[in-house]
Amino acid sequence: MSVMHDSMPVTDVMMGRCLGRARHWRVPGNWAKAQWAEEISAEAELAAVAFTPKNAVELPVQTRQQSVIQNHLLQRYRQEWCFNRHCGGQVIAEPVAAPVQSQRDSNAARIQQALAALPASDRELITQLYWEKQTETQIALEAGVSVPAICKRRQRILQRLSGLLKNIRDEG
16 A cells, blocks of 8 residues: 655555554444445545645654644544534444344333233333323423432333343243
């Protein structure tokens, strides 16, 4: 991967150093790992080609060139994380096979079975919170209790549901 610029080759060693550092950085959330590695390699080559030596700087040319490439990669990295943050922090994960429909049906059946085992008042709270999208504050006002009381009740119900789901899974 030797890039030439006015008789100043970017050596494979120098490019390897720059890319080696960049590969240790966490992959931005909106990139797959393989795509990000390819993007960083292309950015490094672009920075190497765009490098123009300046006589006023005291450092050796290759040191300056490596510094310019590394700074370019860091700037690109920061741009991607900034973009990711402004896009709501959405993470595009590696492609994963979709669950089989029968597995979804099986999970839904287990959840329904666990919910049916709860008292009616607990089912009502879960319905209000997760299906009707009411807040704990709204539910507390309607019920005439404190918000912490609703929060503690929700946590207790979810722990019970977790145990019920585990038992159902172990039985099946």
